[in-house]
Amino acid sequence: MLDYILVGLGLSGLAFAEQLAQEGKTFKVYENYSQKSSRVAGGLFNPVVLKRFTPAWGAYEHMKTAIPFYKKLEETLDYKIVYDLPVLRRFNSVEEQNLWFEACDKPILSSLLSPELLKNTNTAIYAPFHYGKVNNTGRIAIKGLLKKYLDKLRDSAMLVEESFEYDSLQFNTSGVVYNGLQAKHIVFAEGFGVHKNPFFNHLPIPGNKGEYLIVESTELQLETAIKASIFIIPLGNNLYKVGATYNPNDKTETITVSSRKIIEDKLKVFLKSNYRIIDQEAGIRPTVPDRKPILGTHPDHNAIHILNGLGSRGILTGPTVAKQLYRHIEYNEPLDPLLSIDRFN
Numbered sequence: 001m002l003d004y005i006l007v008g009l010g011l012s013g014l015a016f017a018e019q020l021a022q023e024g025k026t027f028k029v030y031e032n033y034s035q036k037s038s039r040v041a042g043g044l045f046n047p048v049v050l051k052r053f054t055p056a057w058g059a060y061e062h063m064k065t066a067i068p069f070y071k072k073l074e075e076t077l078d079y080k081i082v083y084d085l086p087v088l089r090r091f092n093s094v095e096e097q098n099l100w101f102e103a104c105d106k107p108i109l110s111s112l113l114s115p116e117l118l119k120n121t122n123t124a125i126y127a128p129f130h131y132g133k134v135n136n137t138g139r140i141a142i143k144g145l146l147k148k149y150l151d152k153l154r155d156s157a158m159l160v161e162e163s164f165e166y167d168s169l170q171f172n173t174s175g176v177v178y179n180g181l182q183a184k185h186i187v188f189a190e191g192f193g194v195h196k197n198p199f200f201n202h203l204p205i206p207g208n209k210g211e212y213l214i215v216e217s218t219e220l221q222l223e224t225a226i227k228a229s230i231f232i233i234p235l236g237n238n239l240y241k242v243g244a245t246y247n248p249n250d251k252t253e254t255i256t257v258s259s260r261k262i263i264e265d266k267l268k269v270f271l272k273s274n275y276r277i278i279d280q281e282a283g284i285r286p287t288v289p290d291r292k293p294i295l296g297t298h299p300d301h302n303a304i305h306i307l308n309g310l311g312s313r314g315i316l317t318g319p320t321v322a323k324q325l326y327r328h329i330e331y332n333e334p335l336d337p338l339l340s341i342d343r344f345n
C-alpha cells in the first residue's frame with residue numbers, strides 16, 4: 001500500500017511531492033499536462049506588490065521556507081534553479097517616486113525597498129523618472145525544474161502520465177483505491193483543473209488567464225527585470241519574457257491576438273530597441289476571491305485532500321502551504337483558518 005496518491009505536478013504538486021520524498025513516504029503522481037499555469041509562469045519571486053507598493057501577503061515569511069526549499073532541490077536534481085535577479089520598478093511620474101519614498105519609510109517595507117533613485121542608463125529603455133529597486137528578488141527556472149522533477153519521478157516509476165479519472169476512485173477503511181492502487185491518502189493539486197474534480201469543484205477558484213510574449217532583442221542587453229505596466233524578465237541569450245496579462249473571463253489556455261496587442265502596446269511605451277516575437281504562452285492562474293490558497297481535507301472523506309488556490313504567487317507560497325497540509329494530514333496539526341478549506345464549507 002502507498003502512503004499517498006498525488007494528482008497534478010505543477011508548483012503545488014511539486015512542493016507536496018518533495019515534502020513526501022523528504023519524509024520518506026511512498027507515493028505516485030498522476031499528471032496529464034492539461035494545465036499550464038506553472039510551466040508558463042514568469043518565475044519571479046518578489047515580496048512586494050509593485051502596483052501599490054505594499055508587502056505581498058506572507059511573502060517575506062514564505063520566502064524563508066521557499067528559497068531554501070528550491071536551493072535544496074538544486075542539489076537533489078543537480079540543476080540550477082534559483083537565479084538572483086534584481087527587480088526594478090519603473091516610475092511613471094514624480095508622484096510615483098514620492099509614493100515609493102513614503103513606502104520606504106514604513107517599517108514593514110524598509111528592508112524590502114531600496115530608498116535610492118536608480119538612474120536609467122540603458123538607451124534601449126525610456127525611463128525618464130528612473131527606477132526604485134526591490135530587495136530580495138530572484139527568478140526560479142520553473143519550466144526546467146518541473147521537467148527535471150518529472151524525469152526523476154518517471155525514472156523511479158513514481159509517475160503515471162495519464163488523466164486521473166475521478167469516477168474510478170473508491171474508498172475503504174484503509175484509505176482509497178484507484179485502478180487497483182491502494183493508498184492511505186490522495187491529494188489533489190490540479191490548479192484550475194480542479195473544476196473537473198467532483199469532490200472539490202464547489203470551491204471558488206474562478207481562475208485568471210495570463211499570457212506572456214517571449215521576445216528576442218540583441219540591443220536590449222538587460223540584466224535586471226523591469227516592472228513597468230508589464231514585466232520584462234531576462235531569460236539569457238537575448239531572450240525576454242514580457243507580460244503578463246490578467247483576464248478573468250477567458251477560461252481557455254489558447255494564446256490570443258488581443259493579448260499580444262495589449263502586451264506590445266504596453267511594451268512600446270518604454271522599449272526603444274528592435275525586438276522580434278518568437279513565442280507566446282498562456283495559462284490559467286488558480287485564483288481565489290480572497291487571494292489565499294485553499295488547503296485541507298474533504299468534509300465527508302478523511303482520506304481526500306486538496307492543495308490549490310496558489311493564485312499569482314505560487315513560487316513563494318507553494319512550499320509553505322504544502323508543508324502545512326502535510327503536517328495537518330500526518331499529525332492533525334490545525335490549518336491556518338485563513339487558508340483552510342473550512343472557510344468554504
Ligand SMILES: Cc1cc2nc3c(=O)[nH]c(=O)nc-3n(C[C@H](O)[C@H](O)[C@H](O)COP(=O)(O)OP(=O)(O)OC[C@H]3O[C@@H](n4cnc5c(N)ncnc54)[C@H](O)[C@@H]3O)c2cc1C
Pocket residue numbers: 007008009010011012013014030031032033034035036037038039040041042043044045162163164165189190191192193194209210211212244245282283284285286307308309310311312313314315316
Ligand atoms: C502567465 C502567468 C505568469 C505567472 N507568473 C508567476 C510568477 O512570476 N511568480 C509566481 O510566483 N507565480 C506566477 N504565476 C502563478 C503560478 O504559476 C501559479 O500560482 C501556479 O502555477 C499554480 O500551481 P498549481 O500547481 O496549483 O497549478 P498548475 O500549474 O495548473 O498545476 C496543476 C497540474 O495538475 C495537472 N492536472 C490537472 N488535472 C489533472 C488530472 N485530472 N489528472 C492528472 N493531472 C491533472 C495539470 O496538468 C497541471 O500540471 C503565473 C501564472 C501565470 C498563468
